[in-house]
Amino acid sequence: MRNINVVELARIVNELKKIEGSRLSKIFLPELKLLNLRFNDKDKTSLIIDSGKVLYSTKYKIENPKNPHNFVMYLRKNINNSRVEEIRQIPGDRIVEIIFKNKNKNILIIEFFGKGNFILTDENYNVKNSARKIKEKVYEYTKKIDPFKFKKQEIYGIEEDLINIISSKLSLGKYYALNFCKDYGYNEKSKIKDIDFDSFVKDIKKYIKNLMKIGIKKLENNFYISEKNSSEKNLNNVIDELYNSKFNKKYVVSSKEYIKNEKSIKKQEKLLVEFDKKISLKQNQIDFLSANRSILENKNIKFDTKTKEFKIKIGENEISIRSGKSVENKINDLYTEIKKLRTKIKGANETIVKLRKKEISKEKIIRRIEKKKISKWYEKFRWFYTKDNNLVLGGRDATTNDILIKKHMEKEDLVFHTTDPGSPFFILKSKNPSPSEINDVSIATASYSKAWSKKIASTEVFYVNSDQVSKSANTGEFLKKGSFMIRGKKNFLNVKLGLCIGSQDGSTIGGPYSAISSKTKKYLKVIPGYESKSKIAKKISKKLNLDLDDVMKFLPNGTSKIL
Template identity: 30%
Template sequence: MATAQGMSGIDVRAVTHELCARLPLWIDKIYQFETRTLGIRLNGENHAKYLLLIEAGRRVHLVKNFPAPPKNPPQFAMLLRKYLSGGKVLAIRQHGLERVLIFDIGKGPLTYRLIIELFDEGNVILTDESYRIIKPLRHHRFKDRDVVPDAIYTMSGTDPTGSLENLAATLAGDGRDLVRALAIAGMLGGTYAEYVCRTAGIDKSTPASNADPKAVYAAIRALFDLVQHTGRPVVSATSCEPVVLATGAESIPDDKNQFAGFSEALEAFYPMTKAEKVRVASKPKLSQEERIHKYQETAIKKFDEKIKKTQEIVAAIYENYQFVAQVISSLDAASKRLSWQEIEHHLCDTSTTDTKRIVAFYPDEAAVEIDIGKKMKIFVHDSVEQNAGRYYDVIKKFRKKKEGALAAMKTVKPKKKMIRHDIIPMKKLWYHRFRWFVTSDGIVVLGGRDASQNEELVKKYMTGGDLFVHADVHGASVVIVKGKTEKMDEVAQFAASYSGAWRSGHFSADVYSAQPNQVSKTPQAGEFITRGSFIVRGERTYYRDVPVAVGIGLVLEPQATVIGGPPAVIRSRTKAFAELKPGQYEPNDVAKKVLRLLRQSITPDEEKLLKGILNTDTVAAFVPPGGSDISGTP
């Protein structure tokens, strides 16, 4: 099921099926609204238009409207337009049950692949037919693969749920119980893994290697069929599900709202991106309940239109009863002695008023489409009444859907206590394992936690456009400024605070900066350089008597995390804040005191949602070495 953090593999399967049902499609125009949010305008048959929203690492689904695009399209959007605009979508597929969606797009004699990753930080990657990367949205180098231009895009091999043999091998080699094996190795997740166990009639605590793979595989295929063909998408306060899994339940649970399609449900569930908020800034803000109510009204209107259209088709059948009966009789007899290709060829050569009313052939269904004021499909092996009955069934189906939607709208649900569910944890970035902060003008500043990290920052991450900063005392963090900043007072305070000056109880320190080419690990003859230390040659820029102080705070929007650094910077960005200065309390005690202080500014409900974000470890990561006092507290 989809949560605020993103979609699951089952959700991707449901969206994939929804998109495939609209093929063939053609790429019209591509937009990029934010750093990781893109949109693709798609054209379908019969002048159909679709809008696909992609938020890398989180979601992909159709929407009714796009945010307003930027005046100047970003470079990545322009590159995708160059390669893909006007191309035909040949296939849309998911890689196993992974959160990876792949579009095969043909343009002229060439085929391209647009790969959408919804796991971790996410990515959108354009490759050629052989999976050689042309350009990714985000460049990455991992231990086992590179996502950079000219590298080959690689994916995991075996799909555990792809065949009975694969599943049997996966279960046989898994030492966990069945539900955990399916949830983790099978990539089903906990909710769907438990459902598969129930459907297969196997206790979930059964060792995976002892479970009957045939029964499990049949249950998995039944789940996939349910998600793809019998879906009843619902939205609750905390999740969006492509199908209701309550066995035998015909009604929607009280805390859930039903939608006609999964994309509609996902659009109602996910909060707007920044770009969407800008687009609707002048419009009144709707609550989630109001948005759901609006979608239900739209669905009812569509049901009425479908019912009216189908009723008109039934009326046209009986108004033209003799012609319809003649078409059925003639084609039924002809199909017994001629192929459908021969029938179509014969009728195309016969230019009569009646034959011209036959506008399309469907050999695989033994049916034709006729135009008698209304276009309709007629099955030639059924009677006139049986053909009309097919359309009556459609009317009954949509009347039932309309009744369900009306009942849901009339249901008065008890108002629940307002709880925040829009708290989204900040995803781990590569530099979060160092000390770090972002200056007021948006430049990332990194600091080593120990000698090993000092070595790593200089040798691996310091480049020509950076700045080397260090407190002029023994035992200090190496600080690297990743770009040009006008806020060197903030950088200097960061370097002074995470140095031996704090440990010695000093309230200020001198700090200097130098260019990367001035920093060396090569000593003079007879000298020795310890690990984590460097020689700086040439002129330095000094910052005298820099005050030492550290701010630690809690950020909730747009993503929740604990941050630390110069107090003035941290205070302006956080909901809850504490300021540290050299003092008497040990780092562990200080971390606990700060944690209690931050928790006082949030509600109990927010505290539950922040359990994995706001804790002693995340706070302690920003506490300087040595004793500290918390400003304003005893």
């Protein structure tokens, strides 16, 4: 994906103002140019900064290295748990500052030009550390024309084509420069002196102002801010999805087993060639010695006093015969060596046959970088949204039951539980709950209770107002973890057990039929049955192309059946 320009960067920074006032909770450096900062603001913002290219908040998290980079260790020591005082862009430049305040003020400077860089300075811009080493001890900015607040005289004297002034001097880039000229009726090759300058200044400022709020045109591997497509107005979301599709893209490579097997075959084939050469050489030596059995009597034959060997030259090769051995002894030794080499050739051929018989997949699909979706706060509970888009939460165990009632139950909520013990508490967050919503939450409460594992077709559920639920036990009684006292009138319903698991925009959702069928057409119904939870999850995962672990989270404990 291309690098962002000054105006696009300004729009992103404006969307990221939400992190101001929050604390920096985690710092990672998946790659030298890729920084991941996580904040404790309301949205638990995870900021991805690809220096030299782009920054954006993400709904996903990238796998981080087990051994952190030295620069990350330095950042953690200096700015971790610091409060974000301000995030701002340097006027007219592709540089962003994040100002952190703790005991001392630190400024993280991010460059989005060239190779990019992360630089940490103090409040006086004295350089403390950087991801890529720089010579400067004090960081200084080069003053550039601010496209949002430029003065007429800053561009009036420039003797260049209009398109160059807009794309380079005002830092909008060629696409937006051409788009402006087309929309406002300017000749892209005109000079400043040839146009109504005051009208041009008014038009370009209006155009730049519009770029901060109009819709975004999303392409396969790119994006542009464009009035023609206003369906998406959050630039962070668009960039996040573009990067996510890039990182999650599957591609095919040769499998490790296949590569290893091919290397082994080539190694054996290379040995066969070497063995043949050695046999040929030794056979030539035998032929020579057989024809010259009295060679050792030749006075020109060299004798090495150190090794005590006779050295006989045959062309470029040399035969060594130890003192005390005859030519016949050497010929016999050579035959023995040839015999051993032929045994090795036989072994190498057998190994090649075995390796070629192995059934190994030549190709393997892997992921370049796997990005995992960050869970929303309520996903630690049982949850679904009703047909009317009201949130329903349920406990998974005694601990989450406790947390649900103590921390998330509000005045207007309705609280649900089965008449029989062994049920999670469910709460319906709705000011004016409809009968169908109450019925749906009752079905969920019953389905996630022990009634499911007992294969009971229907069971009784009651619901009460939140002020009827208390942790205080009656005198002489004790409430265990996850249990609560219900006082006052109860409302009862008898409901059938059954749930739906569905796929909504590639994500797993689960709950009662009417709630899930209103969100997606891709779903499967489940009821109590005789197949294990894991088998049912695998079938649903395969049919709906969903993550197996996510499906497991929505299935009740016990055996089930797919309708």
